[in-house]
Amino acid sequence: MKIGIVKEQADARVSVVPDLVRQLTAAGNEFLFEPGCGHLANFSDQLYFDAGATEKSRREVLSSCDILISIYPPALEDMASMKANALLISQFQPYFSLEKVNEVAEHKLSAISLDMIPRITIAQSMDVLSSMASIAGYKAVLMAAGYLPRYFPMLTTAAGSIPPARVLIIGAGVAGLQAIATARRLGAIVEASDTRAAAKEEVQSLGAKFIEVEGAKDDKSAGGYAVEQTEEFKQKQKALLAERAAAADVIITTAQVRGKAAPRIISREMVDQMKPGSVIIDLASSTGGNCEMSKDKETVIYNGVTIIGDSDLAATVPQHASQLFSKNVQNFLKVCLKEKELELDLNNEILKSAVVVYEGQVLYK
Numbered sequence: 001m002k003i004g005i006v007k008e009q010a011d012a013r014v015s016v017v018p019d020l021v022r023q024l025t026a027a028g029n030e031f032l033f034e035p036g037c038g039h040l041a042n043f044s045d046q047l048y049f050d051a052g053a054t055e056k057s058r059r060e061v062l063s064s065c066d067i068l069i070s071i072y073p074p075a076l077e078d079m080a081s082m083k084a085n086a087l088l089i090s091q092f093q094p095y096f097s098l099e100k101v102n103e104v105a106e107h108k109l110s111a112i113s114l115d116m117i118p119r120i121t122i123a124q125s126m127d128v129l130s131s132m133a134s135i136a137g138y139k140a141v142l143m144a145a146g147y148l149p150r151y152f153p154m155l156t157t158a159a160g161s162i163p164p165a166r167v168l169i170i171g172a173g174v175a176g177l178q179a180i181a182t183a184r185r186l187g188a189i190v191e192a193s194d195t196r197a198a199a200k201e202e203v204q205s206l207g208a209k210f211i212e213v214e215g216a217k218d219d220k221s222a223g224g225y226a227v228e229q230t231e232e233f234k235q236k237q238k239a240l241l242a243e244r245a246a247a248a249d250v251i252i253t254t255a256q257v258r259g260k261a262a263p264r265i266i267s268r269e270m271v272d273q274m275k276p277g278s279v280i281i282d283l284a285s286s287t288g289g290n291c292e293m294s295k296d297k298e299t300v301i302y303n304g305v306t307i308i309g310d311s312d313l314a315a316t317v318p319q320h321a322s323q324l325f326s327k328n329v330q331n332f333l334k335v336c337l338k339e340k341e342l343e344l345d346l347n348n349e350i351l352k353s354a355v356v357v358y359e360g361q362v363l364y365k
Contacts, residue, residue, distance in 0.1 A: 001340045004032040004065030006058050008072065012040035012318035015069045015090075017326040018051040024333075025052030028340045032061045041318040066342065069329055073100045073111075084108040085359055087342060089329065091115045091128065094356050094364045095259035096287065101356050101364055108360040110344065114332065116364075118353045125331040126350070130174045131324040132314035137178030137254065139313040140281040141167075144250040145186060147306050149277045153187025164189050168244050169208070170265055170290060171254035172199040175283055179252045180206045191244055193237070194255075211244060213237045234263070241265065246273040251280045253290035266291040268302075276304030285309030 003024055005016050014037050021031045031053040035045050045055065056064065062081040068074065070090045079088075085108065092113040094101050104111040114128045124130075144167075145152055154164040167183040169176045172194035180203060183190045190208035192199075203210040213236050245251060245266065251274075256262050262284035271280070271293060282289045285296040293302050294309040301307075314321045335350055336343055346352050346363075356364040 003067045004061040006034040013322045014038040018047040021051035041322040104357045111357040133175035136313040137175035141182040165249040167250045168248040175254040261288040280307045286311035
């Protein structure tokens, strides 16, 4: 089996690190890579050579490999260079757009979308969304600390005492919990809100206060994702969070509903009440944002408040992000790569969700 990677088009990460290459080649597979594919993540070409990989031009990798692994789907012209029935393993996010999925089908390829792997116990080690969200939550706090013109911890000095910063986390999933832990390590007072009842205990275990809004709809069949809430609940949430936002030095928002626009939680009026110099990091900006003024991939200054929209902060920690992504891929390949042969058993609980195109036929619904 020929497995390949090429340089990501606009990302410092690489989908497969040399440690996984070594395992794949030791098992009898051939691994092809485009030179420089891992440079931005600090994985040199020599490390890939030492792991048993073969260097090829981008076009040669694309036209030769049976399996191409990438962080995000390759461009249309790259797909056109691939041989029929080759398999793409990437993050297609079909619940936002079917455009890339349809392109795969048009070129008679197969596609596995890693972001569609179900959040079940046996698939936890393959969950790229959780791996990347953990990094994003960590980096969001560090970014906020860099922009905030105040200290995070309480300090007592000869010149007087400095109170600790107040951090409000909205959404206590993987990203939110890591943000809580990081902010607490930096000495901040942390509060967090989430619609899922199960999040309360996790938030409190990290030393943060849980902001509970009564009447939340908690769908246990949603696989750990938040679900759309009623208008009545949204109004209650808005009123309660408005008080907390006014007192906060930093707000980090992570709330997303799978397949829908991110819930609008922080309004312009709420930002108007925040202290000058405060910071908002919106990790849901790519799907519309939790803050009314957020703009994806942009930093906005509004009424003295810095609002940063970035849903892909994991890419700013490319070395460890690449290692975690590659480990997720390694665990996933155990399901479909057997004795150097690709087996896409569509009755398998994991594969039936993750395979979005099979030999040119779109399976995602």
